[in-house]
Amino acid sequence: LLMAMTIFIGLDLGDINVQALSGDTLKNADTEAILEDMGLGWNLGNALDSTNTWDSSLTPSKIETAWGNVVTTENMIKEVKKAGFNTVRIPVTWWDMTGKSGAADMNSFDGTVGDAYLARVKEVVDYCIDNDMYAVINTHHDEDWEKDTSKIGVFEKLWTQIATYFEGYDEHLGFEGMNQVNFS
Secondary structure (H helix, E strand, O other): OHHHHHHHHOOOOOOOOOOOOOHHHHHOOOHHHHHHHHOOEEEOOOOOOOOOOOOOOOOHHHHHOOOOOOOOOHHHHHHHHHOOOOEEEEOOOOOOOOOOOOOOOHHHOOOOOOHHHHHHHHHHHHHHHOOOOEEEEEOOOOOHHHHOHHHHHHHHHHHHHHHHHOOOOOOOEEEEOOOOOOOO
16 A cells, blocks of 8 residues: 555646536536546555454454555545545455454355444545545455355345445445456
């Protein structure tokens, strides 16, 4: 992460002039206008999409730091914004944070995510939106239903919970249903 931040902070992105859409302008914007407003994107990888199967008492921060990242802060997102990015992709692996002690593995995930993890994802999303940026969340390593379509109910239950949790958000929050779709 530090290396990536060093690289993009050192980039000369030129004179990027993106007119921010907001309020009624955003609500009435077509897809092309929103995509243009999203501008350059930055990926918050290996943080909320990591997994931690070796720790029996999982917390959101233990997931976020499991693969060597630091906990995401609003100051990090502000630096991303200052560097010229207007959208942050937030990959999320949900199955490891079911709210109990975490799922033993993806196969035992029933599609229900714990409140603490949803709150942490919301906190990172809000860092972006509160800084006039777009955020995109996804399911990242939860694609077990691709191999076993009898588990499509898990997918539906998960996205129903996510959509309900974020139902008050406008077009500044986008959803990517799946990462690296592998249906045969």
